Amino acid sequence: MLSTFIIALREGLEASLIVGILVAYLVKTERRQHLRALWSGVTVAIVASLAFGAFLSYTSTELSSRGEELFAGTTSFIAVGFVTWMVFWMKRAARGLRSELQNKAESAIGAGSIALALAAFFAVAREGLETSLFLYTNFKTVGAVSSATLGLILGLALAVGLGIGIYKSSIKLNLGKFFTYSGVALVVVAAGVLSYGIHEFQEFGILPGPDAFVWDVTSWMPKESLVAGLLGGMIGFDTTTSWLQLAGWLIYIGLTLRFYLAPAKAIKTPVRS
Numbered sequence: 001m002l003s004t005f006i007i008a009l010r011e012g013l014e015a016s017l018i019v020g021i022l023v024a025y026l027v028k029t030e031r032r033q034h035l036r037a038l039w040s041g042v043t044v045a046i047v048a049s050l051a052f053g054a055f056l057s058y059t060s061t062e063l064s065s066r067g068e069e070l071f072a073g074t075t076s077f078i079a080v081g082f083v084t085w086m087v088f089w090m091k092r093a094a095r096g097l098r099s100e101l102q103n104k105a106e107s108a109i110g111a112g113s114i115a116l117a118l119a120a121f122f123a124v125a126r127e128g129l130e131t132s133l134f135l136y137t138n139f140k141t142v143g144a145v146s147s148a149t150l151g152l153i154l155g156l157a158l159a160v161g162l163g164i165g166i167y168k169s170s171i172k173l174n175l176g177k178f179f180t181y182s183g184v185a186l187v188v189v190a191a192g193v194l195s196y197g198i199h200e201f202q203e204f205g206i207l208p209g210p211d212a213f214v215w216d217v218t219s220w221m222p223k224e225s226l227v228a229g230l231l232g233g234m235i236g237f238d239t240t241t242s243w244l245q246l247a248g249w250l251i252y253i254g255l256t257l258r259f260y261l262a263p264a265k266a267i268k269t270p271v272r273s
Contacts, residue, residue, distance in 0.1 A: 003138055003189045004148045008155025010182040011131040014090070016163025017175075018123050021101045024167060037113035041120030048121075049128025056136040069204040072140055076197025079137040082130050083190045084256060087183040091260065137193045183260060191253045192236020195245045202242060209244045216240045 019042055026034050056075065063071055093100070101123065108119040139148055202210035218239045231237035236249060 003151070003192070004135060005151035005155040006182060006185045006189065007131065007134055007138060008152045009159050010179075010186060011127050011134075012156045012159025013162055013178075015124050015127040015131075016159055017166065018101060018127070019120075020163055020167040021098050022105055022120060022123070025102045025105055031109065034109060034113060034116055037117040038120045041117035042124050044117075045121045045124035045128055048125055049132050052129050053132035053136060056132065060136075066204065069200045070206075072137070073197045073200030073204060073206070075133065076137045076140070076193050076200065079134045080190045080194045080197065080252075083134050083186055083193075086130060087186055087260060090179055091183065134190075134193070137196070138189060140196060180261075184257065187253065187256050187260060189236075191249045191256075194252050195236035195238065195241070195249045198245045198248045199238060199242065202244065207244060209242050212243050214241050214243050214246050 019038075022038055023035065026032060026038065060068055060071055104119050104123075105116065108116040135152065198207060199210075201207040216239065221239050223239050236245075238245065
């Protein structure tokens with residue numbers, strides 16, 4: 001539940017902020033007549049994201065057990081790549097996000113309503129498609145689907161509420177700290193997804209060592225238990241974790257957080273004499 005809540009909150013708030021920035025710009029510049037085109041693009045992006053998530057789930061259920069292992073492992077690695085890129089991109093682009101979106105909106109308005117709808121679509125779809133992929137792979141690591149679904153709903157609801165509050169200036173939120181801390185949480189969740197992907201590739205036969213376990217605690221913690229499901233969804237814990245899974249988890253966590261939390265290097269401006 002906690003992992004899906006964090007994913008939905010982080011990604012949902014990003015999308016809410018993007019929409020809020022675009023809406024505020026149109027209202028501030030007295031171009032309310034373009035709001036319909038903006039919301040049309042946002043709506044299509046949301047529908048496309050939901051359809052993508054449904055496609056992933058349907059494809060997974062229609063495959064054979066061997067095909068499902070390959071599909072789950074592949075989507076897990078892709079999801080980890082996207083999430084890793086996203087947290088670093090947001091860290092770098094957060095300060096200039098408002099001006100970037102406003103410039104894109106201004107250019108799109110000059111090209112017509114369809115261009116504005118497309119600009120809104122791509123801005124939101126990037127977050128939505130990425131979220132659908134990451135949530136799909138995270139759901140595969142969670143035993144209790146009902147609690148994971150509840151976490152997803154609560155996270156999205158809170159993200160929308162915060163987005164509306166920030167737009168109306170009724171909520172003050174330190175977005176820099178929020179995205180930094182939530183980025184760390186996402187990296188931890190992504191490490192779990194990576195571990196799951198390694199496990200699926202080991203079961204398929206692409207990677208070695210499927211039976212070389214660091215630990216096997218299934219005798220007192222069944223895979224289907226609530227605790228195992230919560231730990232699996234949050235940090236990628238597996239009751240039968242292989243050495244390769246553990247190594248991949250540790251290396252990814254160590255390297256990613258080292259670079260992610262490293263302070264930005266200040267650019268020195270030469271002093272003119």
